[in-house]
Amino acid sequence: MEVVMDVEALNAFLARDFPQIDGQFRVERADADGITARLLVNEGHLRPGGTVSGPSMFALADVSVYCAVLSRIGPVALTVTTNASIDFLRKPAAGKDLLAVCRLLKLGRSLAVADALIYSEGSDDPVARCSMTYSIPPERRVFSALK
Amino acid sequence: MEVVMDVEALNAFLARDFPQIDGQFRVERADADGITARLLVNEGHLRPGGTVSGPSMFALADVSVYCAVLSRIGPVALTVTTNASIDFLRKPAAGKDLLAVCRLLKLGRSLAVADALIYSEGSDDPVARCSMTYSIPPERRVFSALK
Amino acid sequence: MEVVMDVEALNAFLARDFPQIDGQFRVERADADGITARLLVNEGHLRPGGTVSGPSMFALADVSVYCAVLSRIGPVALTVTTNASIDFLRKPAAGKDLLAVCRLLKLGRSLAVADALIYSEGSDDPVARCSMTYSIPPERRVFSALK
Amino acid sequence: MEVVMDVEALNAFLARDFPQIDGQFRVERADADGITARLLVNEGHLRPGGTVSGPSMFALADVSVYCAVLSRIGPVALTVTTNASIDFLRKPAAGKDLLAVCRLLKLGRSLAVADALIYSEGSDDPVARCSMTYSIPPERRVFSALK
Numbered sequence: 215m216e217v218v219m220d221v222e223a224l225n226a227f228l229a230r231d232f233p234q235i236d237g238q239f240r241v242e243r244a245d246a247d248g249i250t251a252r253l254l255v256n257e258g259h260l261r262p263g264g265t266v267s268g269p270s271m272f273a274l275a276d277v278s279v280y281c282a283v284l285s286r287i288g289p290v291a292l293t294v295t296t297n298a299s300i301d302f303l304r305k306p307a308a309g310k311d312l313l314a315v316c317r318l319l320k321l322g323r324s325l326a327v328a329d330a331l332i333y334s335e336g337s338d339d340p341v342a343r344c345s346m347t348y349s350i351p352p353e354r355r356v357f358s359a360l361k
Numbered sequence: 362m363e364v365v366m367d368v369e370a371l372n373a374f375l376a377r378d379f380p381q382i383d384g385q386f387r388v389e390r391a392d393a394d395g396i397t398a399r400l401l402v403n404e405g406h407l408r409p410g411g412t413v414s415g416p417s418m419f420a421l422a423d424v425s426v427y428c429a430v431l432s433r434i435g436p437v438a439l440t441v442t443t444n445a446s447i448d449f450l451r452k453p454a455a456g457k458d459l460l461a462v463c464r465l466l467k468l469g470r471s472l473a474v475a476d477a478l479i480y481s482e483g484s485d486d487p488v489a490r491c492s493m494t495y496s497i498p499p500e501r502r503v504f505s506a507l508k
Numbered sequence: 509m510e511v512v513m514d515v516e517a518l519n520a521f522l523a524r525d526f527p528q529i530d531g532q533f534r535v536e537r538a539d540a541d542g543i544t545a546r547l548l549v550n551e552g553h554l555r556p557g558g559t560v561s562g563p564s565m566f567a568l569a570d571v572s573v574y575c576a577v578l579s580r581i582g583p584v585a586l587t588v589t590t591n592a593s594i595d596f597l598r599k600p601a602a603g604k605d606l607l608a609v610c611r612l613l614k615l616g617r618s619l620a621v622a623d624a625l626i627y628s629e630g631s632d633d634p635v636a637r638c639s640m641t642y643s644i645p646p647e648r649r650v651f652s653a654l655k
Numbered sequence: 656m657e658v659v660m661d662v663e664a665l666n667a668f669l670a671r672d673f674p675q676i677d678g679q680f681r682v683e684r685a686d687a688d689g690i691t692a693r694l695l696v697n698e699g700h701l702r703p704g705g706t707v708s709g710p711s712m713f714a715l716a717d718v719s720v721y722c723a724v725l726s727r728i729g730p731v732a733l734t735v736t737t738n739a740s741i742d743f744l745r746k747p748a749a750g751k752d753l754l755a756v757c758r759l760l761k762l763g764r765s766l767a768v769a770d771a772l773i774y775s776e777g778s779d780d781p782v783a784r785c786s787m788t789y790s791i792p793p794e795r796r797v798f799s800a801l802k
Binding site: 231232234257260261262267268269270272273276291294295296298299300301302 | 447
């Protein structure tokens with residue numbers, strides 16, 4: 215399926231519609247195979263011992279799957295997560311950003327499913343694995359037609 | 362199984378060992394049936410439309426399961442989440458705190474499993490359902506003996 | 509929400525539409541709180557050591573959630589599982605049937621979510637915990653009108 | 656990590672220790688990247704409409720992850736599934752075997768995590784996605800030393 219929002223469009227969408235998380239996440243790749251998204255790790259993401267918190271990894275997976283879906287259907291802001299499953303595999307490296315490599319497994323009329331592996335930058339061993347389901351509202355076509 | 366950390370002990374533990382999240386979460390019940398924990402919702406937890414973000418609900422579930430485990434085994438800080446599964450069921454009510462009602466389903470030597478239902482305060486319809494697995498380190502007994 | 513299929517109607521539906529599993533499962537309760545379903549354990553469900561296999565527990569959870577949904581919306585045969593998460597907590601007791609106690613957490617227009625605890629008959633400690641999402645086809649109303 | 660059980664050894668292990676499922680599953684690949692396992696679909700796996708049942712897909716995922724773990728640690732029969740998460744993405748093609756392509760994401764001392772994509776033979780679109788956690792008993796080394 216065609217990519218209808220590229221890296222610039224996705225980052226602009228995040229900055230405009232999600233000011234709360236602005237500056238924390240950055241999409242770095244959006245192509246036919248999926249998305250790569252970065253968590254720019256700061257003090258607020260850390261837990262005792264200098265490791266990135268579980269909720270921060272969850273947020274990165276969520277942003278990456280969301281952008282993977284939007285990259286194919288356009289800026290449908292009402293698209294929502296309905297289910298997520300996450301396995302925490304290893305301790306993230308201290309002082310490193312996290313990268314989520316996400317692939318879209320299904321894009322149906324009403325549901326999209328994707329999974330992501332999360333890595334500490336520079337490492338080949340994933341720190342987490344996540345799969346998510348997104349619900350796409352029926353208003354999708356109208357909305358897309360308006361943009 | 363006996364409750365070895367009560368509400369006061371759990372809140373004191375969170376405040377001391379997790380300064381990053383201090384003031385956001387509060388344990389309100391810890392008994393033989395499980396835990397109730399509150400997310401004191403503020404601006405930083407919200408998404409467009411005034412709804413609480415998915416990662417904030419994930420964080421509340423995580424804190425509630427963590428405290429449910431600690432309430433039985435004592436302050437074992439190295440206990441870590443290995444798996445989480447979450448279903449987002451309804452939009453949280455605007456301007457309401459969230460409450461997680463958590464029950465411990467298994468407490469083994471190395472793994473603990475719990476689930477939680479999350480509600481907007483004042484409502485009986487859950488906004489999310491979550492189950493989590495925690496890994497308990499072998500050092501548990503030594504640590505518990507020291508406290 | 510009203511229960512529109514009772515225990516007899518659900519068992520008759522399973523026998524007619526799922527001849528492959530006939531005689532393995534039996535609905536024993538269907539009320540406003542949810543469903544109880546039984547796996548009549550036989551040799552084919554066992555693994556080495558006399559324990560019930562994971563796929564058999566998964567099948568029981570699936571039947572219980574399916575019947576919990578149908579008990580509210582009527583015999584919509586096209587309703588399908590889209591997601592399942594299961595935790596195996598303890599070894600089932602040898603020579604005992606399994607009982608799934610299922611509660612419906614959400615029944616939306618297109619998605620239903622339920623969870624279930626599975627017990628060896630006569631025990632209060634769950635052997636497994638499961639949550640599932642079902643997708644309900646748009647044909648629902650037409651189909652219901654025909655019955 | 657080195658592969659210590661090859662395709663022949665894994666199939667011989669399944670036939671000897673799991674007579675209940677003999678003839679239903681066959682390992683077809685076991686290398687550094689993971690496992691491919693086949694479900695030889697028969698009448699007993701089908702649901703109304705000729706589609707493979709959810710529990711049959713779950714069983715295939717379970718066998719593939721189990722064999723992926725054993726291929727690295729040897730025939731540790733007490734290794735058990737503790738958690739599984741599965742998404743059903745598409746209807747399997749009628750009259751086709753299913754293939755699970757499994758990759759091992761973590762092999763720790765006590766926990767192993769893998770995921771699998773399941774395909775109808777001859778198709779590139781996955782019908783299901785699954786991730787699983789296995790618990791490896793402490794007896795592992797003794798057992799391995801005895802074989």
